[in-house]
Amino acid sequence: MLKFFYPLLLLLLLSGSALTAQDIFNVRIGTFQDVKADDFVDLQEMGFVYGLPREGQLTDVYLGNYSSRDRAATVTEQLQARGFRNAAPFALPAGVAEPATYVQIALRGKGRSLDWRSLERAGKLFVDARDGVTKVLTGPYPNAEAANEALAGIRTLGYGDAFVRTAVPGKLIPIGVFETGIKKPLIPIELRQIGSPDSPATDASTAPAPPPAPTPAPAPDTTETVAATTAVAIQPPPAPAATPHLAATQPGLPPIDVKTKRHSAAELQRVLKEKGYYDGSIDGYYGEGTRSAYQEAWNKLPELRKYRLLAASEDVATGTLLSWPEIAVVTTVADELAAGMTNTVREEELAEARDELFNATAALPAADATRARTWESTVWENLNDWAVQDPLHARILTALRVSYYQAQARLEAMYLQRGMSAIAARDLATATLQNLLGAPLDRFL
Structure with a gap:
C-alpha cells in the first residue's frame, strides 16, 4: 500500500506547487475622471472593482482577479457589451517573488458588501480577490511572530475568525480611497485677523468699529519749515522658487569607457534611436x-x-549610489510601477545587502549571476507585455528603459575599473539593479 502512497503524495505536492505558480488575470475597464468604486456598483457581481490612481483626478479602473484567461475574456466581452469598449484582459504572471506575512480579517462572497470603515481599524488593507471571493488582509508583517502579536488586537475589534497567512504582495490589491470612499479628514486652518496673529478671526459684520482717528494739529504758519520726506524703497516681488534640477552627470561618477562593447549600451542606443535622439548604429x-x-x-x-x-x-546623501542621477531616476520610475504594491519587508532585506554588492571586488558566484540574469530577462519580458496594453504604460516603460540601461552601463564601468571582466561587470551591475529595483518590480515576476 505504501508504494502507492508516496508517489501519490509527491503528485499532490507537485500539483499544489503548480497551482500556486499559476498566472492570475484581471480586466482593465478603462480610465475615468473623479470616480470611486460605488460608481461601478453594477459591475461588482462580475468581480472586485479596484482603481489605481493616475495623474490629476484620473483613475485606471480594473475588475479582478480571475484564475483563468477564459474567465477574464468572458468578463471583457460582457463589459464591452455594456459600453466599456476599451475593456481588455491582462495577466499578472506567475513568478518567484517571496510571500509575505499578513493577517486575513474578512471573507466575502460575490455581491456582498464590506464595511471598510470598520476594517480600516485593523491597519493598512489589501484584497486577495479570486473568481468572486474577496479576502481582506492587513499587513505585511516582518514575520509570523509579529503577525500573531497583532492578531490578538485585531480579534478584539470583532474579527474573531482572523488568522495569520502568507501571500505574494504583487498579487494583492492595495485598498485606498477609490475602494472605500473614505477620505482622510482635512486639517482645519484657523484664520487670524491681519496684524493680530494671536487673536481669533472676527466676523466683519459684528466687529466693533475702530476708534476715530485723531484730528491732526494745524501746520505751523511758517515758510521756513520744510516737511521732511522719507524715501520708501519699493521691494521687488520675491522670485519664484527654482524648480529642482537633476543634472545628467555629476563629479565623481565612474566614467563610461568607449572601448568595451556592452549589451547595456546597445539597449540604450536602441531606445534613444526609437525616440529620435540617436542616429548612429x-x-x-x-x-x-x-x-x-x-x-x-x-x-x-x-x-x-x-x-x-x-x-x-528627494533628500539623498551625496556620494552614495542612490545619488547617481540615473539611479535616482530609475528607482523613482520603479516606485511608480509598483503601484503601491512594494513588499516593504523584502525592500529592507535588499537594502541591508546593498553595500556589499556596491563595494564588490570579485565576480559573483555562478548561482547568483544566473539568478540576476533570470530576474532581468523575466522582468523585461513581463514589462514589455504590460506596456502594449496602454499608451501610458509605454511612456513609463520608455523612462525605465533609458534610466535602467544608462545605470547599468555606469555600474559596469565601475566594476571594470576594479579589474573585472566585462561579463563579471555586467553580472554585478545586473545584481545591483535587482537589489535596487527588486522589491518594487516584484509584481512583474
Missing part, C-alpha cells in the same frame, strides 16, 4: 554619439521629465 559601444544622445534625451525627453523632477526633490 546600434553597435554596443558607448561613444560620443551615445553620450550626447543620452544627454539630449535627459534634458528633453518628455517621458523622463516627471521622474527627473521627482528624483531631484
